Amino acid sequence: MDTGHVFIFDTTLRDGEQVPGCKLNTPQKIEIAQQLEKLGVDVIEAGFPISSPGDFKSVVEISKHVTNPVVCGLSRGVKKDIEVAADALKYAKRGRIHTGIGTSDHHIKYKFKSNRERILEWGAEAVTHAKKFVEDVEFYAEDAGRTENEYLARVCEAVIKAGATVLNIPDTTGYCLPDEYGAKIKYLVDNVRGIENVTISAHCHNDLGLATANSISAVMNGARQIECTINGIGERAGNTSLEEVAMIIKQHPRLNLTNNINSKLLNPISRLVAERMGMLVQPNKAIVGSNAFAHSSGIHQDGVIKHRETYEIIDPLEVGLDESLIVLTARSGRAALAYRAHKIGYTLTKLELDRVYEVFLDHADVKKEIFDEDLHEIISATRLSSKVEA
Structure with missing residues (x-):
């Protein structure tokens, strides 16, 4: 019976590591795998064992160091690949x-x-061979996004009969539109014999910026596993972002879906992966970007100060941050200035705030951002000037 639970299949250590220049050594992979386990992922795709001795070793060692998640090894549909993965x-x-x-x-x-x-x-032969070694066999139909639905259904039916437990329907090139990809999943649900006995998995790429939307469309139409990576890293333009799909499911109860992700660990693991891979997260990245909870417009700042939910749909605490950021720029208003001043120990009267604000704007027109040390100087100089005038 469909419970609405969505399994999170993390492929940061396999597909994510395919980013040029992001190679990890085995100890780093173990470190990340252990944090993924704490995060609550259901499956860790630990590597592609036949691709190199290093990848083989990493899969072996990760298997030893994690307990709760399923550990997965990738292979081509080739006997030797399958045997090495096993x-x-x-x-x-x-x-x-x-x-x-x-x-x-x-x-x-x-x-x-x-x-x-x-x-x-x-x-079917590949699945049959894999079943000789493990009970849990996932079959990927590479480029399923561009595969004719009727033929894809025939393939799915054949591999289910051969013993597949999970069907991965990848949008390998990131080409599908969300309604198209969702319809593909629904077609399989409605037309493949035995589909109720397996888990349908969405593996989407971000070539057109639609990976997350496609994955959500998939689970709305019957998929119950999402394959994703921390920070959305991966081949070319990347994969579905784990933090995005986890929070979409959490923030939209009407989807009637659940997952095991401890969202408070999203920002810490994002930083860990970025540091170990040497791949910075873009500032405007949803959930984990440095600007995701930062406000610089005076109108937005005033709204957030008065009531956070005016401009934020997620509490920063839910994703591992201490608070929202009120960034002082030339677009900031008096409310933001007073708020930040109070944060660093100043309670300004209305007259003082007016005077400080005038000086602040002069500085803000020169600097892109006014930091706490700048604000200390502005307030101190303004107060000193006021005493001299008096």
């Missing part, structure tokens, strides 16, 4: 082999130089 997962408390093959005509014709019937057989 070997890497031998210490996993709960191991999963993630195997598959491209199903779109683009992949069948140009990548495999094959035909639909052979690809269908190949996919």
Whole structure:
């Protein structure tokens, strides 16, 4: 029975690490995997074992160091890949082999130089082989986003019959529109025999900026696993952002969906991944960007000071931050100035605030942002000037 619970499959250590220049060593991967476990992810895709000795070792060691999440190893639909993945997962408390093959005509014709019937057989054979080693086998239909629905349904039916427990329906190129991707998931739910016995998974890329929207559309139409990464990192323009989908599910009760993510750990793990990978988070990134809870417009600042929910739909405390930021700029008003002044120990009278505000604007027109040390100087100089005048 569908409970509405969405499993969070984190692929930061596999798809996320495919970003050029973001290679992690094994101790760093273990560190991140342990934090992912604390965060509450259900599945950790620990690597692609056959790709390198380092990746193999990382999957082995992560399997030893985490207890609650399923540890997953990626493979192509090739016997040797599958066997190496199984070997890497031998210490996993709960191991999963993630195997598959491209199903779109683009992949069948140009990548495999094959035909639909052979690809269908190949996919089923890969799952059958993987089942010899683990009970939990996830099948990916690469480029499912551009795969004709009727053929995709045939592939899904064949791999379910072969023993797949999870069906990954990737929008590999990030091409689908949300309604189109959601409709694809619904088509599979309505037309694949045995689909009720497996978990449908959404794996979306962000080439057109639609990864998160597509993933949410998928779970609204029957998918119950989202494959994502911390900070949305990944191949090309990245993957679905874990923090975004987790908070969308939390903030929209009408979706009637749940997940196990401890949202208060989102910002700490975001910073950890950014530091270890040397990949800064863009300031305007939802949930974890440095500007996500920062306000510089006077109108917005006044509203937030009076009642936070006027301009914020998420309490910063829910995602691991202490408070919203009131940033002083030339667009700030008296309310923000008085608020920040009070934060650093000053209670200004209305007359003092008017005088300080005039001086503040002169400084703010020169500097992009007025910091606390600047404000100390402005207030002290203004008060001294007032005494001299008196």
